[in-house]
Structures are given as structure tokens and as C-alpha cells.
Amino acid sequence: MQGALWLLATNTLLLAVPRLVNEGIAVVEGTTGRGGSLLALFGLPTDRLWPVVAAIGVCALLGAGARVASRVVLFNVGRDVERELRGETFAHLATLSPGWFREHNVGDLMSRLTSDMTNIRLLGGFALMNALNTAIVFAATLPIVLALDVQVAALALAPFPLVILGAQLTARVVFKRTREVQAALGALTTRVQENLAGQAVVRAFSREAAEETSFDGTNQELRRRSLSLALARMVFAPIGGLGALGVALALYAGGAAVLAGRLDVGDVVELSTRLVQLGWPMMALGLIISVIQRGRASLSRIHELLRARPDIVDGTVDRPVQGVVEANGLTVEVAPGKVGLADLHVKVERGRVLGIVGKNGAGKSTLLRALARQLPCPRGQLALDGVDVNDWHLRALHAGVGVVPEEAFLFSDTLRDNLAFGRPDATDAEIEAVVDLCDLRRDVTALPAGLATLVGERGVTLSGGQKQRVALARAILSRPAVLLLDDCLSAVDSETEANIVAALRRGFVTAGGDTRPPTLLVVSHRLSAVREADEVIVLDGGRVAERGTHDQLLALGGHYAQLWGREQRRRALGAEP
Ligand SMILES: Nc1ncnc2c1ncn2[C@@H]1O[C@H](COP(=O)(O)OP(=O)(O)OP(=O)(O)O)[C@@H](O)[C@H]1O
Ligand SMILES: [Mg+2]
Known part of the structure; x- marks a missing residue:
């Protein structure tokens, strides 16, 4: 609003100039001019040249000042719009489920949050200002020009x-x-991002040249599309120049009108000056339209993100999790029509350990993901503390159910901050306790600055097994009542894995709070990790193939017993540490 007023002031001042020029010529020629006199309006003498010159000077100076003010205000609008929309989109992304992120690649999302936002900023700043400016100049100039002489x-x-x-x-x-x-820009960003992240793989397979060729294709595609957009925008520029034709026509028709005595020379000069003044808003029209269309296109891409509804929604039960897990005929679809887990019945009391084993793709992670609410789960089939998982408030559920995946993700930060990620207020004693619990003591001592060592991209690279134990420690520090270990110690030797699981069983050494042992769901490819479990389920193709305690399963002599035998032989041969 303020910006529009400044624009109005700018144009009032600048649009007064041609009339003043007209009056100046009238003074020189000794005629009276046709339009009303601005000088007379302000009580200035109309038969002298100096008031005209002074008035033109004042208008030009004030007009320039007002234009600067209008730009500052209106361009800020664009920046505000950009910042707010980016913030809103970023916050919205945080509500979407892991499944949604699997379907959208990071590069595309990055280009939406960066270059699309730039287009929207230009829409809200540049385009808004110039559209207003063009409207004001046209609305003011047309009546004046028509009043001078309709025909011309x-x-x-x-x-x-x-x-x-x-x-x-x-x-x-x-x-x-x-x-x-x-x-195309999104596709390019994705390629860059994947290639940087997968550098080691590209090198290991000597695929640099092939990747470069393929990148070149994506790059060419972007160039082609950008050129074709530039062409469309360019076509309009000369059309905007047609306005200049109007000036020529005005001079021709105006000259005839002067000869016929209908107009003074000053009037014709004013008329053609006004047409020239229409020139820029006219040319700008082309730019405005292209900026508006680019802004709209980007806005539609942002709306696609904002329209995405989370398929995992919040429930209302918001209280500390006690840790009783019960699946009742649990059947989970991992993708439309693809069942990852079928008809599972299992109950795990607080402090008990459920071992989950089975081949790759058997459905082990699917069970953990459903409980951690990373996958949509049908109603009435999976309960936590007797409450359907769908009815839990997500924050309460995530606070009570810790999940540790096989692939540990650490941030580029100090080791201590990585450990305390879920509990920034953790005390030193608590941190030391989880370091011991996860058998990290020796590793921490060996680091150059201990817990204060930077890890990740900007610091020390931790080994796979170290990362896994840090991720586990991080989850434990949040004191969940239910801990889901998804083969998260696969890179740790089997003895340490078994020791850590046994230590978790005894409970967390945490200062204050609930120190009862947590409920543990342990997925592992090594049976030694689930040997002490209260119950072990063997999954195959999403269904339970065998179940029981370690001893019962051995007595059964089925798949589990076979696996155990193989694991024991490998250990005897020294193949398994
Ligand atoms: N997003 C998905 N889209 C399609 N299929 C999926 C998806 N996620 C999992 N699956 C399929 O569901 C089945 C169960 O997968 P799950 O991850 O639970 O196996 P897993 O037992 O954890 O295997 P692993 O030991 O390799 O980790 C597999 O056949 C897998 O291919
Ligand atoms: Mg898995």
C-alpha cells in the first residue's frame, strides 16, 4: 500500500513535466496553450520562463526521490514473500512421511526451494511494482492525451x-x-547431488567418463530448454517497440493539426512526450508478463509440494510410552498392492526382548517401520500400550519409540552434539554412561579431541561400526521405552553386539527418570544377537515361519536350527569374529 502511494507520487510528479514543457513553449511563442495551466494552479506567473524551468527541476528531483522510495518498499515485498513461502514450504516438508521422500528426489526439492523461490520473489517485487506503475501511467496519460485532441x-x-x-x-x-x-534444473540438481554423494562408487567403477557424458546430456537439456524460454521472452521485445511507431504517427497527425490551427506546437510536443513516457511501461509490459508467468509456473511447483498431504497423521494420545507392543493380525503394504508383512500376531511386554530374523526382504524392517510410524499402518492391528498406533500423538510416540537403522546418519558436528541430538540438555554423566554402554570408550579416547571432535564431512571420518554405535548411543540417550534395533550393529563384531544387547536388557544407566529395562525389538542377521531373546520370530516372505525361544527353535530343527549350525561352524573356522 505504502509502495503504491510512492509510485503514485512518482508518476504525478513526472507526468506533470510534459505539461510544463508545453507551458514553457507557450510562453516563448506568446500563445496560451490548450490544457489548463499548472503554473496558474499554484499561483505562479504564466508569462515568464523561470517559474517553468524551476517547476520542471523540482518535479524531476522529487520524482526521482519518490521512485527510489517506491522501489525500496515494493522490492522488500518480494523478499518478504519469498522468505515466508520458503519457510512455510520447509516446515510443510517436515510433516511428510518417509514414503513421500522416497518418491521425490532431493535435487528436485532443492531446486524448488531455491530457484523457484527466486522466480516468486521477482513476481512479488519486480512484477508487482512494474504492473502497478504501468497501470498508473496508462490511467493518467490516456485521458490527458485524449483531452488534447481525440483524432491525433x-x-x-x-x-x-x-x-x-x-x-x-x-x-x-x-x-x-x-x-x-x-x-530440467531439478533433474540437473539431482544428478549433481547423487554424483557428489556417490563419488566413491563412481571412482571405484571407473565411471567418471560415462557419468560426465550422461551429465553432459542433462546439462544440454537444460540449455536447450532455457534457450527456448529465452526465445519466447525475446519475441515480445520488438512487439513492445511498436509503441515508438505511435510517436511518429503523433508527429504526423499533430503537424497537420497545427497547420489547421487545431493545436499549438507546444501541444504536439506535449503529446509526443507523453507517448514517449508510455514507452517504458509498454516495453516493461513484456517483461512483466514474462516475470509473472515465470512466477506463476514456479508458484504452481511450490503448490504441488504444499498440496502433498502427510499419509501419516497425528493422533491425540499424548502421554509417556510404557512399552507394551502388540500386533494383532498385522498386515502392512509397503507399496500399493505389495504386502511386506502379513498377518503377524505377537505381544511383547515391557522389558522383554523380541528377536526378529529372516532372509533379505523377509519383512523385518517393515515391522519396525510400522511401529515407528514410518509406514502407514491399518487400524486395529498394531497397538502400543493397548492404544492403536494411529491414535498416538506422533511426538509422544517418537519420544517413546527409538529406532536405530542399519545405515547410521550423523551430522557434521561434534561427536558430543551428535550423541545429544535428541536430548540437547543431556548431562556429561549421561553422555559418559551411553559411551560406556555402547562400548565406545576406546574409540572416543582415540579421537584427537575426544567428544569435542568434529565428525562427518568437515571432520574425522568414523568407521562403519563406530557410526553404528554412535547412532545407537544417540537413540539410547533419548531414553525410549521401546528400542527398535534394525540390524544396527551389523558392522560391529558379534561378541560386542551380543554384549551391547545384553547390557540394554539390564536397562539404561540414566540419571533419574525411568530406569526399567526397555522393550527391545532386535533385528539381526546374526543369531548370536537374539540368543537371549524372550521370543524369536523367523520371518519368510512377510509371514512367520517359525517362532519360539532359542532353545525351542533349535529343538524344532528347522530353518533357524540350520542357520545356527552354519553360524557355529563359521565361528569355529574363525570366519566370524
Ligand atoms: N517402498 C517400497 N516399495 C516397494 N517394495 C518395498 C518397499 N519397501 C520394502 N519393500 C519390499 O518389502 C519387502 C520387505 O522389506 P523389508 O525391508 O521389511 O525386508 P527386510 O526383512 O528388512 O530385509 P533386509 O534383511 O534386507 O533388511 C521386500 O520384498 C522389499 O522389497
Ligand atoms: Mg531391513
Whole structure:
């Protein structure tokens, strides 16, 4: 609003100039001029030249000042819009489920949060300002020009409808091509991101040249699309120039009117100056339309993100988790029509340990993901403390159910901050306790700055087994009542794995709070890790194939017993540490 007022002030001042010039010429020629006198309006003498010169000077100076003010205000609008929309989109992404992120690649999301936001900023700042400016200049100039002489004005304005028509035609093309450019940019960002992340793999397979060729293709595609967008935008520029034709027509028709005595020379000068003043807003129209269309295209890409509804929604039960897990005919679809886990019945009391084993793809992770609410879960089949998992408040559930995946993700931060990620207020004693519990003591001592060592991209690279134990320690520090270990010690030797599971069984050594042992769901490819479990389920193709305690399963002589035999032989041969 403030910006619009500044624009209005700018234009009032600058649009007064041609009339003043007209009055100046009238003074020189000794005529009176046709339009009303601005000088007379302000009580200045109309038969002298100096008030005209002074007034033009004042208008030009104030007009320039007001233009600067209008730009500052209106461009800020664009930046505010950009910041708010980016914040809102970022926050919205945090509500979407892991499944949604598996379907969308990081590169595309990054380009939406960066370059699309730039287009939207230009829409909210540049385009808004110039659209307002063009509207004001046109609304003010047209009546004045028509009042001077209808015939001359009509002729001079004749090319303008053509310009509007041309603008409309280009608009649609610009919109479509912008979406294509942004999509190509997303594809390029994805390639860059994946190649940087997968550097080691690319090198190990000597695929640098092939990747470069393939990157070149993506790069070329972006270039092609960008050029085709630039072409569409360029086509409009000369159409905008048609306005200049109007000035020529005005001079021709105006000259005739002067000879016929209908107009003074000053009037013709004013008329053609006003047409020149229409020139920039006219040219800007092309730019505005292209910026608006690019902004709209980017806005539509952001709306696609904002329209995505989380498929895992919050429930209302918000209280500390006690840790009783019960599956009643649990059947989980991992993708439409693809069942990852079928008809599972199991109950685990607080402090008990459930071992989950089975081949790759048997459905082990699916069970843990359903409980951690990373996958949509049908109602009435999975309960935590007797409450359907769907009814739990996500924050309460995540606080009470800790999940440790096989792939540990650490942030580029100090080891201590990584450990305390879920509990920034953890005391030193608590941190030391989890370090011991997860058998990290020796590793920490060996690091150059102990717990204060930077790890990750900017610091020391931890080994796979170290990372896994840090991720486990991080989960334990949050004191969950239920801990889900998804083969998260696969890179740790089997004895240490068994020791850690046994230590977890005895409970967390935490200062204050609930120190009862947590409920443990342990997925492992090594049976030694689940040997002490209260119950072990052997999954196969998403179904329970065998179940019981370690001893019962051995007595059964089935798949589990076979695996155990193989594991024992490997150990005897020294193949398994
Ligand atoms: N997003 C998905 N889309 C399609 N299929 C999936 C998806 N996630 C999992 N699956 C399939 O569901 C089945 C169970 O997968 P799950 O991850 O539970 O296996 P797992 O027992 O944990 O295997 P592993 O020992 O390799 O970790 C597999 O056949 C897998 O391919
Ligand atoms: Mg798995």
C-alpha cells in the first residue's frame, strides 16, 4: 500500500513535466496553450520562463526521490514473500512421511526451494511494482492525451492493442517453457547431488567418463530448454517497440493539426512526450508478463509440494510410552498392492526382548517401520500400550519409540552434539554412561579431541561400526521405552553386539527418570544377537515361519536350527569374529 502511494507520487510528479514543457513553449511563442495551466494552479506567473524551468527541476528531483522510495518498499515485498513461502514450504516438508521422500528426489526439492523461490520473489517485487506503475501511467496519460485532441491521440494509440495481443500470446508459451526449465534444473540438481554423494562408487567403477557424458546430456537439456524460454521472452521485445511507431504517427497527425490551427506546437510536443513516457511501461509490459508467468509456473511447483498431504497423521494420545507392543493380525503394504508383512500376531511386554530374523526382504524392517510410524499402518492391528498406533500423538510416540537403522546418519558436528541430538540438555554423566554402554570408550579416547571432535564431512571420518554405535548411543540417550534395533550393529563384531544387547536388557544407566529395562525389538542377521531373546520370530516372505525361544527353535530343527549350525561352524573356522 505504502509502495503504491510512492509510485503514485512518482508518476504525478513526472507526468506533470510534459505539461510544463508545453507551458514553457507557450510562453516563448506568446500563445496560451490548450490544457489548463499548472503554473496558474499554484499561483505562479504564466508569462515568464523561470517559474517553468524551476517547476520542471523540482518535479524531476522529487520524482526521482519518490521512485527510489517506491522501489525500496515494493522490492522488500518480494523478499518478504519469498522468505515466508520458503519457510512455510520447509516446515510443510517436515510433516511428510518417509514414503513421500522416497518418491521425490532431493535435487528436485532443492531446486524448488531455491530457484523457484527466486522466480516468486521477482513476481512479488519486480512484477508487482512494474504492473502497478504501468497501470498508473496508462490511467493518467490516456485521458490527458485524449483531452488534447481525440483524432491525433486515436491515431497515435492505434498500435497499442497489437502490443497487448502479442503480450497475451507470449504469456502462455512462457508459462509452459518455464515449467520445463525448472524441471530440467531439478533433474540437473539431482544428478549433481547423487554424483557428489556417490563419488566413491563412481571412482571405484571407473565411471567418471560415462557419468560426465550422461551429465553432459542433462546439462544440454537444460540449455536447450532455457534457450527456448529465452526465445519466447525475446519475441515480445520488438512487439513492445511498436509503441515508438505511435510517436511518429503523433508527429504526423499533430503537424497537420497545427497547420489547421487545431493545436499549438507546444501541444504536439506535449503529446509526443507523453507517448514517449508510455514507452517504458509498454516495453516493461513484456517483461512483466514474462516475470509473472515465470512466477506463476514456479508458484504452481511450490503448490504441488504444499498440496502433498502427510499419509501419516497425528493422533491425540499424548502421554509417556510404557512399552507394551502388540500386533494383532498385522498386515502392512509397503507399496500399493505389495504386502511386506502379513498377518503377524505377537505381544511383547515391557522389558522383554523380541528377536526378529529372516532372509533379505523377509519383512523385518517393515515391522519396525510400522511401529515407528514410518509406514502407514491399518487400524486395529498394531497397538502400543493397548492404544492403536494411529491414535498416538506422533511426538509422544517418537519420544517413546527409538529406532536405530542399519545405515547410521550423523551430522557434521561434534561427536558430543551428535550423541545429544535428541536430548540437547543431556548431562556429561549421561553422555559418559551411553559411551560406556555402547562400548565406545576406546574409540572416543582415540579421537584427537575426544567428544569435542568434529565428525562427518568437515571432520574425522568414523568407521562403519563406530557410526553404528554412535547412532545407537544417540537413540539410547533419548531414553525410549521401546528400542527398535534394525540390524544396527551389523558392522560391529558379534561378541560386542551380543554384549551391547545384553547390557540394554539390564536397562539404561540414566540419571533419574525411568530406569526399567526397555522393550527391545532386535533385528539381526546374526543369531548370536537374539540368543537371549524372550521370543524369536523367523520371518519368510512377510509371514512367520517359525517362532519360539532359542532353545525351542533349535529343538524344532528347522530353518533357524540350520542357520545356527552354519553360524557355529563359521565361528569355529574363525570366519566370524
Ligand atoms: N517402498 C517400497 N516399495 C516397494 N517394495 C518395498 C518397499 N519397501 C520394502 N519393500 C519390499 O518389502 C519387502 C520387505 O522389506 P523389508 O525391508 O521389511 O525386508 P527386510 O526383512 O528388512 O530385509 P533386509 O534383511 O534386507 O533388511 C521386500 O520384498 C522389499 O522389497
Ligand atoms: Mg531391513
